[in-house]
Amino acid sequence: MDGFRYLGGVATLELDREKCTGCQVCLTVCPHAVFAVDNDRRVQIADLDACMECGACANNCAFGAITLTPGVGCAAAIIRGWVTNTEPSCGCSDDVSAPASACCGGAPVATGEPLGSDQPQAPA
Amino acid sequence: MTESTVPQVSSTLSAADTIARWKLRWRISRDGAAVSPGLFRIGEPSAESPVIVTCNYRMTFDLVRRDLGGLDVWLLVLDTRGVNVWCAAGKGTFSSRELMLRAALTGLERYVSHRTLVLPQLGATGVSAADVRATSGWRVVFGPVRSRDLKAFLAAGMKATPAMRAVTFTFAERMAVVPVELVGAFVGWFALIPFALLGIGALVSWGGAAALIAQPLAAYLAGVIGGGVLVPALLPWLPGRALSLKGAEAGVIAGLLAGLVLSAPPLMIAADTLLAGAVASYIGVNFTGTTPYTSPSGVEKELRVALPLMGAASVLAGVLWVVQAFGG
Ligand code: SF4
Numbered sequence: 157m158d159g160f161r162y163l164g165g166v167a168t169l170e171l172d173r174e175k176c177t178g179c180q181v182c183l184t185v186c187p188h189a190v191f192a193v194d195n196d197r198r199v200q201i202a203d204l205d206a207c208m209e210c211g212a213c214a215n216n217c218a219f220g221a222i223t224l225t226p227g228v229g230c231a232a233a234i235i236r237g238w239v240t241n242t243e244p245s246c247g248c249s250d251d252v253s254a255p256a257s258a259c260c261g262g263a264p265v266a267t268g269e270p271l272g273s274d275q276p277q278a279p280a
Numbered sequence: 281m282t283e284s285t286v287p288q289v290s291s292t293l294s295a296a297d298t299i300a301r302w303k304l305r306w307r308i309s310r311d312g313a314a315v316s317p318g319l320f321r322i323g324e325p326s327a328e329s330p331v332i333v334t335c336n337y338r339m340t341f342d343l344v345r346r347d348l349g350g351l352d353v354w355l356l357v358l359d360t361r362g363v364n365v366w367c368a369a370g371k372g373t374f375s376s377r378e379l380m381l382r383a384a385l386t387g388l389e390r391y392v393s394h395r396t397l398v399l400p401q402l403g404a405t406g407v408s409a410a411d412v413r414a415t416s417g418w419r420v421v422f423g424p425v426r427s428r429d430l431k432a433f434l435a436a437g438m439k440a441t442p443a444m445r446a447v448t449f450t451f452a453e454r455m456a457v458v459p460v461e462l463v464g465a466f467v468g469w470f471a472l473i474p475f476a477l478l479g480i481g482a483l484v485s486w487g488g489a490a491a492l493i494a495q496p497l498a499a500y501l502a503g504v505i506g507g508g509v510l511v512p513a514l515l516p517w518l519p520g521r522a523l524s525l526k527g528a529e530a531g532v533i534a535g536l537l538a539g540l541v542l543s544a545p546p547l548m549i550a551a552d553t554l555l556a557g558a559v560a561s562y563i564g565v566n567f568t569g570t571t572p573y574t575s576p577s578g579v580e581k582e583l584r585v586a587l588p589l590m591g592a593a594s595v596l597a598g599v600l601w602v603v604q605a606f607g608g
């Protein structure tokens with residue numbers, strides 16, 4: 157994407173070509189064009205190092221042909237996971253005051269009354 | 281049920297919407313980050329009109345309704361607790377379950393004659409089209425990544441071009457998160473760091489000039505600017521792939537400049553450079569939370585190498601300051 161490349165040789169993505177039916181759903185959902193159609197109409201992993209392990213492909217392959225360890229590629233989440241000895245998780249919906257948690261582009265959750273004055277109103 | 285029970289939302293953004301967006305960007309206020317979930321009308325949709333699905337993060341909701349202006353469509357807003365689609369899908373709130381629940385709660389099937397839902401592509405991490413189809417009969421179509429492509433996508437008969445399917449990380453997109461990054465560096469316990477550094481500066485340069493006392497703090501601020509502003513701005517041009525490395529490079533440049541501008545003695549310039557490099561490296565690697573291309577395996581790998589180096593550089597910076605203070 158735009159010439160951005162991240163560390164290579166680390167992605168956990170695997171494709172079981174025996175199970176692949178060539179439905180191409182993975183091509184649709186992958187935001188990094190990791191898959192490509194093969195000449196036998198199945199797909200192949202064309203660009204493994206572009207994979208950010210989001211899991212969209214495995215989640216939507218109805219034939220179980222794709223396996224990976226999905227997760228958030230976010231340092232704050234991973235450090236938090238190490239410190240608390242839990243799964244890495246971005247704190248954007250529960251702990252917005254966490255330092256340096258710019259995960260989610262600063263998408264914090266509403267506390268209390270969620271509706272602003274200019275909210276959609278039901279017509280009378 | 282008649283259509284009039286479904287609230288209509290405007291596709292033009294008001295000044296209040298703009299103010300709300302800036303409050304979120306600068307972390308001034310979290311109030312209003314979530315809008316109410318449910319079914320909304322944009323224009324005058326009929327039973328054949330498409331159903332567009334989004335999350336209830338205010339910034340997203342505002343962009344989507346703006347980009348759908350001029351169309352007659354249904355807008356189904358899922359309850360993601362005020363979090364954007366991408367992160368909510370990763371966290372499991374933008375999910376197959378919430379989608380089916382929200383469709384059922386709003387009685388969506390009574391308003392439309394078709395069974396197609398258009399979802400943002402980045403929701404695919406949380407929503408399985410096959411599961412939704414099997415469980416509820418709704419057919420999920422993954423639309424473009426960006427809402428601004430929705431009109432073209434619908435006009436083309438729900439076909440996305442490869443460009444619509446790819447995430448981007450343009451200069452504008454990178455700079456949009458700078459406020460969040462910067463404010464993040466001074467939130468919570470981090471807010472105490474500048475005071476601690478002023479204290480250290482006063483201790484090691486006791487009775488010295490203000491420019492000397494301010495050294496550690498200046499180095500820290502240089503690191504924050506290096507990691508929080510230079511890294512996003514210069515992302516494609518900073519050498520290397522690891523974000524911690526890019527951050528360190530930006531911090532070293534900023535720290536060196538800070539030391540030179542304050543005309544510090546050589547050892548202090550070295551210390552400034554080390555601390556700024558470590559700080560910028562930390563902020564830089566945290567930028568992986570914003571970048572749409574970093575894998576968790578990669579982030580883990582670079583953290584294992586970079587965190588000890590950051591610690592070592594910070595300690596060495598402290599030692600150099602003390603040596604300079606007592607030896608110089
Ligand atoms: S989604 Fe699964 S079955 Fe379909 S093309 Fe991709 S790997 Fe093959």
Ligand code: SF4
Pocket residue numbers: 169185186187188189190191206207208209210211212213214224
């Ligand atoms: S995990 Fe995400 S980035 Fe990797 S191949 Fe699948 S959809 Fe693409």
